[in-house]
Amino acid sequence: MRDLSRQAVIERLRRDPAPEVLVVGAGINGAAVFRELALNGVRAVLVDRGDIAEGASSALSRMVHGGLRYLETAELALVREGATERNRLLRNAPHLVGPLRTMVPLYDLWGGTFAAIAKLFRRPTTSGRRGAMLIRIGLMLYDWLGSRERTMPHHRMLSRDAALTAMPGLTRSIASAAEYWDGWVSHPERINLELVLDALAAAPQADALTYAAAEGLGPEGVRIRDTLTGETLTLAPRIVVNAAGAWIDRVNAPLGINTRMIGGTKGSHLVIDHDGLRAALGDAMLYFEAPDGRTCIVFPFLGNVLLGTTDIRVEDADGVRCEESEIDYLFAVLKEVLPDVAIGREHIRYRYSGVRPLPYVDAATPSLIPRTHSLVPSEPTPERPFPVLSMVSGKWTTFRAFGEQAADEVLHRLGKPRSVGTQSRPIGGGAGFPADRAGWIRDLARETGLPDTRIADLLARYGTRARDAARAIAAGPDAPLEGLPRHSSGEIAWIAREEMVAHLADVVLRRTLVALRGEASEEAVRAIAAVLADTLGWSAARTAEDVDATLALLRDRHGAGYPLKATRPVSATS
Ligand SMILES: Cc1cc2nc3c(=O)[nH]c(=O)nc-3n(C[C@H](O)[C@H](O)[C@H](O)COP(=O)(O)OP(=O)(O)OC[C@H]3O[C@@H](n4cnc5c(N)ncnc54)[C@H](O)[C@@H]3O)c2cc1C
Known part of the structure; x- marks a missing residue:
């Protein structure tokens, strides 16, 4: 492989400062479109002002899902796309994406029906919990929308007794529960990285540079500042893809685009180390509604438990953190659903926050903001001789589909055909992932002399890239x-x-x-x-x-x- 050191990349960019496409932002959406373009022979350059996956793409709830609750706002195409991409990720990235049994506690039969009808028509409504009937209809629809390339079981409804037997710690106020399967991703930051590494490995004409901020327009093109050295370089692309997430408007403004596209909301998560909570959940996720109608999640996460999330409008995405009031909120909603679990701040091992790059709309309630992604074109002007395509919104789960959509538009504008698709293309260490894990581990342990347990750890972290890691460790x-x-x-x-x-x-x-x-x-x-x-x-x-x-x-x-x-x-x- 060619030299991918920063210095080598910067020298290449100085020698050839006119890529066909400049992708700004190496979150999951930027990485996805970069991979699509690179695989299809485009000279694409990806830059991020920080590290790969430093924004929202490392702050998610780690659910790989169609988004059950988006059914209420009738975003059926989004749900279908998300559920299909979930099914594909289970196959294309089996080292990091897995199935997750999910329980939904239900408190009555008809609750939330009127509110759901109001939401369907995007009318403001009082919040309240959804009842069994609504969830049942929703899950039937969810199963149907997610039937393409499906590998997981369908949903089932549980009586109160069955639910309390399955999860004895649940509040006694439930009337019943629903069980269904979705996906989860243990380490989305690595998938983000692997998309970039896969692109660089397959496409010698593509380059990626982190700690390189797009800062505006000069006479020769887009100014990029190396945030490690302070030096600048200028790139003159034919097309810019703005994948800067919550910072899209900020990247666009110095390019002469002043339309407000983003209206972000902040969400926070806690990683909790608590035996009682771990035991109460077993291997399942609880997908539950807070009394204010917000959907929250809590699930076993690599030996700890992940609890989230809040949904708070923010104007500035920089430096967001999980505030004390958010911890109070998350503890209170958890107490409602698992009343016997007594957690305190001393059980928090880590907290994180991120901003959902949602489209700017004038919705009073954050949950009513549409979650569908869109590619917003800004055509060239006399001052800016290239178009800018802004990738607005999009869930983590749908990155491949959104990247594909954006790449198709870019290829069309460049007059290039698509020669490579990604629907069934494995990601990173998902390539050649063994059906017989034990055999694979045994063989590599024998070859490298590392213990089986070590190889098993490496396989869980890096997929089949564990082979390279193990050989390097052994050397x-x-x-x-x-x-x-x-x-x-x-x-x-x-x-x-x-x-x-x-x-x-x-x-x-x-x-x-x-x-x-x-x-x-x-x-x-x-x-x-x-x-x-x-x-x-x-x-x-x-x-x-x-x-x-x-x-x-x-x-x-x-x-x-x-x-x-x-x-x-x-x-x-x-
Ligand atoms: C709390 C929360 C929970 C979520 N839960 C889920 C979930 O469970 N499942 C799911 O599917 N989705 C979930 N999402 C949504 C998902 O995480 C995001 O939609 C997705 O990660 C957005 O990716 P992105 O690439 O568009 O943005 P980002 O990941 O934010 O990437 C934007 C990048 O642009 C870079 N950038 C900014 N300015 C510049 C500049 N001037 N020059 C160069 N680079 C720049 C930033 O450094 C950043 O890396 C959640 C989001 C949040 C916040």
């Missing part, structure tokens, strides 16, 4: 990492070399699940920093600066009281 040097029993220095060094790492936080927060699992103790962060410094040739001063910045980020944006407690012994599979 050494490799040593245990202080405070991080799940990882080793050889593995982190492999990530540093292969996965576009520019900052310590890239590895602590996104390439690995160290932060999300609540394992980013100071000693663990320093141990990772030492490996990165060694592998990437960072100076002591630069490393110390990055350590301080990462610890501050963990404390200010994600921490429930840093330093975090020491890592628990490894139990759950990685």
Whole structure:
């Protein structure tokens, strides 16, 4: 493969500053359209002002779904698309996307019917819980809309007794429950990265650069600032795809586009370490309604539990964090549904927040804002000789379909045919994923001399890319990492070399699940920093600066009281 180091990419861009397409934003939508274009022979350049998946694409509820609740606003096409993409992701990314049994507690038979009718016509309505009849009709429709390429069971309704037997901790106020299957993604940041790496591996004409912000229009084209060095370079693309999520309007304004496209809402999540909560959920997700009608989720997540989410309009997407009032809200709604589980702030291991890049509309209630994605074209002007296509909204689940739609428009404008499709194309370590995992693990363990358990961990994290990781680890040097029993220095060094790492936080927060699992103790962060410094040739001063910045980020944006407690012994599979 060609040299993918920052320096090499920057030199290539200086030599050839006129790509066919510049994609701004390396969240899931930017990565998806970049992959489509690269695979179809387009000279595409992807830039992000931060790391890959640093925005909303690392802040989701991690559900891979059609969106049951969008049925109420009659977004049937969106639900069908989401459910179909869910089914495809289960097949194309089996290393990171899996099925999730979901329970919906129900409190009466007819509740919410009038509110649902009002929502259908997008009329403001008082919020309230949906009853069994509404959910049953919704789930029948949901099963039907998600029948294409389906592998999971259909829904079933449970009596009160059956529901309380299946989940004994549920509130006694339920009248019944529904059970259905959706998907979940353990590590969406890696899928985001793998889309970019797949594109770069398959398409020598494509390039990607992180920590490179699109900052406006100069006489020669779009100004890109390297946020690591402060240097700028100018690119003169034929088309710009603006995939900057909640920042779309901010990227568009200096390009002379002043239409307001985005009206974001913030959502926060908590990662909770609580035995009683884990036991109450078993292996299922609870998809439940708060008394105010908001839908919340709580499900077992890699040995902890993920609880979310809020939905609050925000004007500025920068630096959002989970506020104390949101924690109070999430604790209160959980108490309603699992009244015997007593959680407190001391059980929070990590918190995160992100902004949904929803279309700007004048809806009083955030849940009434349409979730459908759209590609908004802004045609060239005398000052700006290229069109800008803005990718507005879109759920994480539908990234492939949205990327495909945007790429089709770009290919049409470039007059190029589509030669490669992605509907059944595996993503990253999903390629060649073994049906016989045990056999695959045994063979690689034999080849590399690493223990079976280690290979199993690597397979769960990297899919079949685990082969490269294991070979690199076996080739050494490799040593245990202080405070991080799940990882080793050889593995982190492999990530540093292969996965576009520019900052310590890239590895602590996104390439690995160290932060999300609540394992980013100071000693663990320093141990990772030492490996990165060694592998990437960072100076002591630069490393110390990055350590301080990462610890501050963990404390200010994600921490429930840093330093975090020491890592628990490894139990759950990685
Ligand atoms: C709380 C919450 C829960 C959610 N839950 C789910 C869920 O369970 N399932 C689901 O399917 N979807 C879910 N979503 C929706 C989903 O996460 C988002 O719709 C999706 O991630 C948006 O991706 P994006 O690429 O458009 O935006 P982003 O991921 O935000 O990417 C935009 C990128 O643009 C970059 N950028 C900004 N300005 C510039 C610039 N000047 N130059 C270069 N780059 C720039 C940013 O750094 C960022 O990386 C949820 C969202 C939130 C917030």
